[in-house]
Every structure is written in C-alpha cells, then in structure tokens.
Amino acid sequence: xxxxxxxxxxxxxxxxxxxxxxxxxxxxxxxxxxxxxxxxxxxxxxxxxxxxxxxxxxxxxxxxxxxxxxxxxxxxxxxxxxxxxxxxxxxxxxxxxxxxxxxxxxxxxxxxxxxxxxxxxxxxxxxxxxxxxxxxxxxxxxxxxxxxxxxxxxxxxxxxxxxxxxxxxxxxxxxxxxxxxxxxxxxxxxxxxxxxxxxxxxxxxxxxxxxxxxxxxxxxxxxxxxxxxxxxxxxxxxxxxxxxxxxxxxxxxxxxxxxxxxxxxxxxxxxxxx
Amino acid sequence: xxxxxxxxxxxxxxxxxxxxxxxxxxxxxxxxxxxxxxxxxxxxxxxxxxxxxxxxxxxxxxxxxxxxxxxxxxxxxxxxxxxxxxxxxxxxxxxxxxxxxxxxxxxxxxxxxxxxxxxxxxxxxxxxxxxxxxxxxxxxxxxxxxxxxxxxxxxxxxxxxxxxxxxxxxxxxxxxxxxxxxxxxxxxxxxxxxxxxxxxxxxxxxxxxxxxxxxxxxxxxxxxxxxxxxxxxxxxxxxxxxxxxxxxxxxxxxxxxxxxxxxxxxxxxxxxxxxxxxxxxxxxxxxxxxxxxxxxxxxxxxxxxxxxxxxxxxxxxxxxxxxxxxxxxxxxxxxxxxxxxxxxxxxxxxxxxxxxxxxxxxxxxxxxxxxxxxxxxxxxxxxxxxxxxxxxxxxxxxxxxxxxxxxxxxx
Numbered sequence: 001x002x003x004x005x006x007x008x009x010x011x012x013x014x015x016x017x018x019x020x021x022x023x024x025x026x027x028x029x030x031x032x033x034x035x036x037x038x039x040x041x042x043x044x045x046x047x048x049x050x051x052x053x054x055x056x057x058x059x060x061x062x063x064x065x066x067x068x069x070x071x072x073x074x075x076x077x078x079x080x081x082x083x084x085x086x087x088x089x090x091x092x093x094x095x096x097x098x099x100x101x102x103x104x105x106x107x108x109x110x111x112x113x114x115x116x117x118x119x120x121x122x123x124x125x126x127x128x129x130x131x132x133x134x135x136x137x138x139x140x141x142x143x144x145x146x147x148x149x150x151x152x153x154x155x156x157x158x159x160x161x162x163x164x165x166x167x168x169x170x171x172x173x174x175x176x177x178x179x180x181x182x183x184x185x186x187x188x189x190x191x192x193x194x195x196x197x198x199x200x201x202x203x204x205x206x207x208x209x210x211x212x213x214x215x216x217x218x219x220x221x222x223x224x225x226x227x228x229x230x231x232x233x234x235x236x237x238x239x240x241x242x243x244x245x246x247x248x249x250x251x252x253x254x255x256x257x258x259x260x261x262x263x264x265x266x267x268x269x270x271x272x273x274x
Numbered sequence: 275x276x277x278x279x280x281x282x283x284x285x286x287x288x289x290x291x292x293x294x295x296x297x298x299x300x301x302x303x304x305x306x307x308x309x310x311x312x313x314x315x316x317x318x319x320x321x322x323x324x325x326x327x328x329x330x331x332x333x334x335x336x337x338x339x340x341x342x343x344x345x346x347x348x349x350x351x352x353x354x355x356x357x358x359x360x361x362x363x364x365x366x367x368x369x370x371x372x373x374x375x376x377x378x379x380x381x382x383x384x385x386x387x388x389x390x391x392x393x394x395x396x397x398x399x400x401x402x403x404x405x406x407x408x409x410x411x412x413x414x415x416x417x418x419x420x421x422x423x424x425x426x427x428x429x430x431x432x433x434x435x436x437x438x439x440x441x442x443x444x445x446x447x448x449x450x451x452x453x454x455x456x457x458x459x460x461x462x463x464x465x466x467x468x469x470x471x472x473x474x475x476x477x478x479x480x481x482x483x484x485x486x487x488x489x490x491x492x493x494x495x496x497x498x499x500x501x502x503x504x505x506x507x508x509x510x511x512x513x514x515x516x517x518x519x520x521x522x523x524x525x526x527x528x529x530x531x532x533x534x535x536x537x538x539x540x541x542x543x544x545x546x547x548x549x550x551x552x553x554x555x556x557x558x559x560x561x562x563x564x565x566x567x568x569x570x571x572x573x574x575x576x577x578x579x580x581x582x583x584x585x586x587x588x589x590x591x592x593x594x595x596x597x598x599x600x601x602x603x604x605x606x607x608x609x610x611x612x613x614x615x616x617x618x619x620x621x622x623x624x625x626x627x628x629x630x631x632x633x634x635x636x637x638x639x640x641x642x643x644x645x646x647x648x649x650x651x652x653x654x655x656x657x658x659x660x661x662x663x664x665x666x667x668x669x670x671x672x673x674x675x676x677x678x679x680x681x682x683x684x685x
Contacts, residue, residue, distance in 0.1 A: 055585045058465045059308045077582045104568045108583025132312045134305050155310035180310055181470035
C-alpha cells in the first residue's frame with residue numbers, strides 16, 4: 001500500500017479527515033522552508049504538499065506568486081527540492097509528501113528522470129497544475145513505473161460527462177479545486193461544497209481533498225468533514241510574508257508562527273476547540 | 275537554405291493540414307491548462323469548428339472585414355526602397371492600412387464574432403505594444419461589449435498613445451507589475467482573470483500561441499493576409515514571390531502571411547525574430563534562435579528559459595515582439611526547415627524604421643521594421659528580377675515617442 005493510501009486508511013479508522021498544509025520550497029530560503037517542512041508533522045500535518053516554484057504560475061494568486069518569487073531569488077532548483085525531500089525522509093518515513101508545481105521545470109529536468117529521482121528521494125505523489133488529462137501521457141507512464149501517485153485536479157467546471165475522463169488514471173487522492181479562480185482569493189460556500197463533493201464521490205472511491213480558499217480552522221474542519229482532506233496554502237504563506245523583515249528575510253519567530261497556525265488548523269480538523 | 279521540395283499533392287503531404295486532433299503541430303502545441311479552463315477550451319474549439327464551416331458566419335466575417343476593417347489591404351511595390359537597396363524588387367503587403375493600424379484587426383474581428391456566437395458577454399485580452407489591445411477594444415466598442423485589457427506596466431509606459439486609445443474606446447486597461455511587466459506577464463494575468471470568470475468571459479488571444487484551438491484559429495483568421503497577397507502578386511507580376519518575409523513575436527502576422535505559401539516550394543519563407551541588443555548578449559526575444567522547447571501559456575513550443583526550466587525575460591525595443599515564446603506552428607516549421615528564422619537587433623530595426631519612412635513615406639511600426647531590417651540585407655544579394663514580399667503589419671504612429679527617445683530627440 002502506498003504511503004498516501006495507508007495514511008487515508010489510518011485516518012478513516014480514526015474517523016476524521018486529513019490536514020494537508022503547503023510549503024513553498026525555499027520560501028524565503030532553504031533553511032527556513034526546510035525547518036518548516038520538518039516541523040509540520042509534529043504540528044498536526046497528516047500529509048504535506050511541497051510547492052515547486054515557477055516563474056509563471058498561471059493558477060496562482062498574488063500570495064503564492066510572491067512566495068515563488070522569493071524562492072527563485074533564493075536560488076531554488078528542482079534538484080534542491082528533492083534534497084529537501086531526502087532530508088525530511090531521513091527523519092519521517094510515514095507522512096506522505098506530494099509535490100505540486102507546473103510542467104516546464106519537470107520537462108526541463110526530464111520527465112522520466114524526474115519521476116525516478118523523486119520516487120527515490122521519498123516523494124509519494126505529484127500534482128501538475130497545467131497538465132490536464134488530455135496531455136498527461138507525457139508523465140503518467142513514469143509516475144506509474146515509479147510508484148508515484150498522480151493526483152488530478154477536478155474543478156467546478158468539470159461536468160459529469162467529463163468527470164470519468166479526469167478520474168481515469170488518477171491515484172492517491174482527488175484534488176477538488178473549490179472555486180473557479182486562482183489561489184488565495186475566494187472561498188467556496190458550504191452549500192457549494194456539499195453539492196460538489198457527493199457528485200465526485202459517486203464516480204470514485206479515491207479520497208477527496210478540497211483546496212483553494214481553505215484558510216481558517218473552521219473552514220479546514222468543514223472541508224475535511226465534507227470531503228476527506230483540507231489543503232491550506234495561501235493562508236500559511238500569508239503568515240510567512242507578514243513575518244519577514246523588510247528585506248524579505250525570515251525572523252527568529254517565523255517558523256514557529258506558521259507552525260502555530262498549522263496546530264490551530266489541525267485542532268479544527270480534529271474537532272477540538274481552538 | 276532552400277529546401278528541395280517537389281510540390282506536394284493536396285492532402286496528406288500538404289504542410290497546411292495541421293494541427294492534429296490534439297492540437298499538435300508535430301510535437302508542438304497542445305492544451306496545457308489547468309482543469310478549470312479545460313472544459314472552456316474544449317467549448318471554444320467546438321464553437322470554432324462549427325463556425326468555420328457555417329456559411330452565415332463566414333459571410334458575416336467577410337462583410338465586416340470588407341466594410342469595417344478595410345480589406346483587402348493593398349500590395350505596394352516599394353520602388354524607391356528597391357532602387358535604394360539595389361537588388362530584388364520589394365513589395366509590401368500593407369496590413370498597416372487596416373482599421374486600427376495593424377493586422378491584429380483580422381483576428382479580433384473573427385474572434386469577437388465567435389464570442390458573440392458563443393453568447394459570451396465580456397471580453398478580455400493581453401497586449402504587448404497595444405496593437406492587439408486597441409483592436410480588441412475597437413471591436414468591443416463596435417459590438418457594445420465590456421473589455422478588459424491586461425498590459426505589462428513597462429509596456430503601459432512605453433506605449434502611452436495606445437493606452438489612451440484603448441481607454442477612449444471604453445476599455446479598462448490593467449497594468450501588470452509581475453515579472454518584467456511585459457507581454458508574458460500580461461498573458462499570465464489574463465489567464466488568471468479567465469479562470470475566475472469562465473461563466474461569461476471570452477479570452478481573445480492576440481497571437482498564434484496559447485492552448486489549442488487558439489494557434490489554429492488565429493492563424494486561420496490571419497491567413498487572409500497571405501491569401502490576398504498571393505492573388506495580388508499574380509496580378510502584379512504574374513508569379514509568386516521568391517521570398518516572403520515577416521517579423522515574429524508570437525508570430526501571428528508571419529503565420530498569416532506564410533500559411534497560404536507553405537505548399538509553394540519555390541517561395542522561401544523567412545521569419546525575423548527580435549534580436550534585442552544582439553543574440554550574443556542574451557538580451558533578446560529570439561525564442562527559436564536562442565531558446566529550446568518547453569511549456570508555457572498552454573502550449574509546447576520554443577521558449578527562452580534557464581537550465582532549470584524557469585522562463586527568462588525577453589528583451590526588445592519593440593513591445594510587440596518582447597515575448598519569450600513563439601507560436602507552436604512556427605516551432606514545427608523551424609524544426610522541419612520549411613521556414614527560415616533569423617533575427618534583427620534593436621539598432622537594425624531603428625535604421626530600417628527611418629529608411630522606410632524616408633524612401634516610401636510610410637512610418638512602419640517597430641515590429642515590421644525588424645522584417646525590413648532583414649529585407650535590406652537580403653535584397654542587395656538578390657538579382658533585380660527577383661521578388662521579396664514583406665508584410666508591413668503595422669503602422670508606427672504608436673512608436674514615434676519611443677523612437678524619438680532612442681534617437682535622442684526631445685518632443
């Protein structure tokens with residue numbers, strides 16, 4: 001069983017959904033983002049998404065764009081992200097890690113070599129934002145051959161006729177993009193979520209995570225209840241952005257501040273009072 | 275390098291049949307967009323395929339191109355320029371005489387009619403030099419549709435007259451400050467707007483790039499340039515030109531000129547990319563000369579990028595060519611060798627800009643000034659009975675302030 005499947009099976013036994021916090025690799029530098037990544041399981045992260053910075057993140061709002069810019073300025077490369085994963089795996093063998101990014105840096109690295117190296121480093125799954133099912137044969141043979149889950153996005157615009165096509169070849173979990181929009185902007189309403197998630201459930205047994213617009217512990221609790229997991233990204237990066245000094249460098253309390261926020265989100269997902 | 279090609283029979287050996295059903299020209303093109311946009315891209319494709327074969331749509335387009343855009347544009351024998359260069363005869367396809375002053379009107383008219391047919395009620399566009407933005411704002415004014423144009427803040431600064439024109443036409447112009455604040459960043463922001471407004475918005479892409487079906491659709495709407503030129507050339511000279519030349523940013527005017535000539539093996543096709551400060555300096559916008567294949571803005575194509583797949587900034591004096599990618603069909607035509615791609619620097623374009631103005635009384639846009647820069651090198655090497663056809667795709671009124679600045683003249 002893959003790490004992702006094992007994690008969701010375990011949480012099902014516990015009767016709760018998962019919290020999936022996001023960390024942009026090398027935002028604002030290698031050391032800070034690595035410490036943040038290493039601290040997340042202890043703060044209550046069930047799975048972790050690692051953002052792979054790209055110069056032109058067309059699905060991301062200003063908050064994630066700025067994070068990517070800081071990371072690129074710090075000198076992040078694809079191979080350094082895999083180094084971060086190796087560092088994490090040296091101390092944690094159970095928390096699933098999912099890489100989320102855009103296609104071009106992976107193409108440039110070489111799709112097959114990337115999947116081989118990512119699997120070896122300890123990556124469990126991949127989300128490639130600009131790779132719809134129509135184009136995923138570029139990567140799918142290599143994720144499959146290396147035991148990596150290929151996590152697809154489903155959007156509010158994905159209608160019932162298209163849904164089976166999107167799910168075909170998906171593994172790990174389904175990432176439901178809760179709004180028609182970019183990251184860090186709006187949130188879906190409860191009514192929208194309770195209409196959308198059963199629609200996907202009817203055609204897949206895979207766990208469903210909700211992302212885009214999940215910011216507060218209450219929203220995370222709701223998302224993990226309506227679906228199986230809540231992805232929180234922009235809200236954490238926002239905290240990062242506001243805890244840096246004027247030159248964009250991390251301050252002594254930066255990592256702890258974000259981990260406190262992860263703790264609060266985790267409490268929400270666990271149904272504990274904030 | 276001239277390719278030894280026997281004229282292919284119509285059908286499968288034609289170079290004009292692309293893209294395939296996946297939107298690919300060879301290995302280039304495709305549909306690399308987020309899932310949120312994917313259903314919409316498919317809807318645009320379906321709607322366009324239906325419109326293309328609908329005689330009523332074609333008649334409506336024809337009517338608007340004739341009576342509003344002002345087609346056909348003339349073919350002009352540039353006699354004084356030819357004498358000055360002392361070689362091949364140079365003809366201009368005068369697409370700068372279109373309404374709004376560039377070839378962009380051809381595509382905007384086609385797409386706005388499609389958007390109306392699809393029932394879309396809001397139009398967005400990206401623009402570099404502002405020519406596409408102005409053309410889009412114009413068509414939106416004509417049809418009474420709200421229009422939002424994304425434009426890099428750098429370009430807003432260097433193309434002030436066009437920004438004002440767009441505003442006069444009723445468009446909202448949003449300056450984009452991310453990245454180098456030029457065309458690439460404007461396109462990112464337009465895509466973000468589209469994702470957030472899929473229910474009512476049509477994204478009117480200005481060049482032969484983006485996800486399928488845009489490269490095909492924009493090419494089809496621009497092919498009127500080459501179709502007309504072919505007929506006009508036969509009327510003027512009784513034969514096809516020896517060489518056809520066009521400038522390339524994303525490549526829409528070049529694709530429009532070249533496509534009808536692709537199967538005419540006797541016609542050399544030459545695309546001129548923006549060499550900026552010179553290819554060797556790294557500060558240029560020549561994706562084919564200085565880039566390698568990758569994925570950006572929905573399609574696989576040649577891109578300026580670093581060794582880690584991060585997109586690098588383009589540079590050109592011309593805001594319309596200042597883009598780190600190129601339409602996917604050009605990438606394919608480059609690989610198979612049917613079209614030759616060369617470059618002209620900022621300085622060479624400035625010299626050509628002045629040459630055209632003084633010998634022909636035509637102030638060209640800085641974009642086709644790049645094409646002319648190459649023509650002025652090529653023509654003297656050819657014999658006087660040979661013919662060069664160049665697409666003069668835009669007029670230079672918008673550029674006079676920037677040119678004055680470069681020439682050290684205070685206005």
